[in-house]
Amino acid sequence: MSFAKSVTVLGGGITGLSAALHLSRRLPVRSGVCINIHLLDLAPSVLTVPRSAPAARSRFLHLPGAGGLTSIPTSLISLLTSPLARVLVPAILQDTLRAGQKGEDARAPVLYEDPSEDESVDAFLTRHFGAKFAQMFGSALVHGIYAADSRILSIRAAFPILCQLERRGKSSIVRGAVADMMSFMPQSALSENEATEPYDLGEVPNLMKGVSVYSFREGMQTLTESMAKHLEARPNVDLLLGDGVRRLRKVDGYFEFTTDSGRRITSTHVVAALPLPQLHCLLEDSSSQTSALPALPHLLANPSSSVTVVNLIFPPSATPIHPDGFGYLIPRPSADYSAPSLGVLGTVFDSSALSGQDRYPSPAAYMRGRFTKLTVMLGGPFGDPSPTPSSPQFIPALLDGLWMHFGRRERLPEPCLVRVREHRDCIPTPTVGHTVRMKELAVAVKERWGPHAAVIGAGVGGVSVGDCVESGRRAAYELAL
Ligand SMILES: Cc1cc2nc3c(=O)[nH]c(=O)nc-3n(C[C@H](O)[C@H](O)[C@H](O)COP(=O)(O)OP(=O)(O)OC[C@H]3O[C@@H](n4cnc5c(N)ncnc54)[C@H](O)[C@@H]3O)c2cc1C
Known part of the structure; x- marks a missing residue:
């Protein structure tokens, strides 16, 4: 049995999509590759906030126990006059x-x-x-x-x-x-590789010069949607949606994957871009089979944070809901994380930081007054918010908390939109010793799974969107095809 070269990318998050996108460009042309990501044509929908803009320069802390927001100084003068x-x-x-x-x-x-x-x-x-x-x-x-x-x-x-x-x-x-x-x-x-690898970014570097914050008109999902759309149109890519991998094996030198729906996929190469604990479970579940893929070290070494994200929109009001700026963060309380609390980690002032995302039906509607959009993040080391997000007390308690954070005299108006999303184990925490453990993991992948395999993702190389895109690209380059 012999197969043409093919790569199975496990996991369709940003990392997996990036790996698949770069591999799809690389596979048919094996030499002289110059990967070009600006082929997604995202530049027109990019929103940027320059470092000099008030929205980027005005960032705040809310200090536990104190009312209101404290501006983080950005110059010598503001430093000397700051509390x-x-x-x-x-x-x-x-x-x-x-x-x-x-x-x-x-x-x-x-x-x-x-x-x-x-x-x-x-x-x-x-x-x-x-x-x-x-x-x-x-x-x-x-x-x-x-x-x-x-x-x-x-x-x-x-x-x-x-x-x-x-x-x-x-x-x-x-x-x-x-x-x-x-x-x-x-x-x-600069790292050595960044300086030497081909990476044509078109106009993007110019667009990003002096930028503090970036997003897209329709939000960050634009990135994953564009990557998926691009992959769908590639003749050398099969996108399998909504069908997870359940078993992994290596048979006669080929990787074999069985999905939840019973579909069997065979390929010469594999890039696993799954959360590491989920990869661990897959390997455990597959371990009783003949030709099971060997276990890997350190997949359970790090914990992951669970985060509750609340989006709020307030109707136009006579007094601003909050000061202009990017948003604020809240430090660890001096009494540690033990006491039950709402556990607010910070809030992004979306309509101030990325106002280009807000669209009004007409200039007249805009002139009548602007809506205020916020994103509040809760949880992480505080544990699950108390009261729980599903309880009727949650939103009133959150509005009370924000009122105190903003140091407003008047209570906050009723929001006209509230959306609550609970994300379980969504951000891995690379604990002390992570970089050494990940080097050992990479060595184990090569020794136990062979040179045609890679394990990447937010749990391996960094959690930012940029890190994930880059680790997918790097894996696509470094896989021995
Ligand atoms: C609330 C929140 C806010 C964030 N904000 C920012 C930000 O402002 N800026 C920034 O840079 N980063 C931000 N991040 C971080 C960044 O979004 C993530 O680190 C990144 O999206 C992780 O991508 P990934 O592809 O590595 O992992 P994931 O997105 O976890 O992708 C893994 C994929 O594998 C799939 N999968 C799991 N098991 C299987 C299986 N058995 N078979 C097939 N598929 C499977 C999952 O469904 C998932 O789609 C944020 C993260 C969160 C949670």
Whole structure:
């Protein structure tokens, strides 16, 4: 039995779609490949917010126990006049002055010389900027990106740039950042591969210059929908929707997959872009079969966060619902996460941050007053919100919470739209030691499944949309075809 070369991509999230898209371009033409993603023609629907725009510059913290929002300073003057100066100024001084101090921190040289050394984001920031800074800013940032506890998140996996700056600044991040700003080419921003691989982006780099936030007119789903549409039109791709993989085997050197509907697929190569715990379950469920694919290490090493997302739209009101800006984050409470609470991690001011997504039926309707659209994220390390999202008390409690966060005198008006979505185990938390574990996983895949297999996805290489697109592209390039 012999098959033409074919690749099965497991998982149709952003990572899997990106891998399939790049593989579909690569497979028919094996040499001189130049992958071109701007073939999706997304540029016309991209919405960007420049770094200089108020929506990008005005970001806030809501400090637990205090009413209202505190603006995060973005310049020296705003820093000196900010109530956050009492934490930020000593933090910056601590990091700058400790640089190179001998014996002050015996761990620092080990960390920046040896890539296998790792620590939590909280420990790293505490070492550089002090415990208060780590709790106030570090935990809030991690809530906003990972919906996780900064005390378990790996600095190397989550913010490798900070490790690079630490090395560049000879143990000081501030000095590293200054050195980076003053050099012609910021070394910390470039990896070897990024500098050498072909990647024609058309006008996209120009579009993205100086951009702080980007999305699409119809939201981020535009990206996955465009990738799926493009794949559907490719003659060398079969898209299988709504039919999960149930069993994995390797028979006579070929990968064999059985789906929930009983369909059997055979291919010479495989790219698994599934959440790692789900890949683990698949391997366990398949393990009793003859020719089952061998188990892999570290698939259950990391926890995942569950997040409740609430979209709210308020009708036009006489006073603004919230200040102009991108939104706010809430740091870890000093009493830890133990007390039952709503567990708000942060809120995005959608109609302020990405107003291009809001469409009004006519200019007159726009002039009559603008609606206010918000996205609130809850859960993560706080656990399930209390009251629970399905209870009738949930939305009133949330509106009370937002009223207090915004520091408004008047109560919030009744929202004209409320949408609540609960996402279980939706964002993996790469815990300390993640990068080393993922290297071991990659080696095990090659040794146990062979050179024609790859395991990728948000649980492996990074959770951002950009990370996922890039890991799919990289896998498509690196798979031995
Ligand atoms: C609420 C929220 C907000 C976010 N906001 C941002 C943001 O603002 N910016 C940003 O950059 N990132 C953001 N992210 C992160 C980013 O969206 C994710 O990390 C990314 O979408 C993960 O993509 P993935 O393809 O690796 O994984 P997934 O999207 O989890 O895809 C895996 C796919 O595998 C499928 N699957 C599972 N089991 C099987 C099986 N047995 N057979 C076949 N298929 C299977 C699943 O159905 C799923 O479609 C956010 C994430 C969440 C949850």
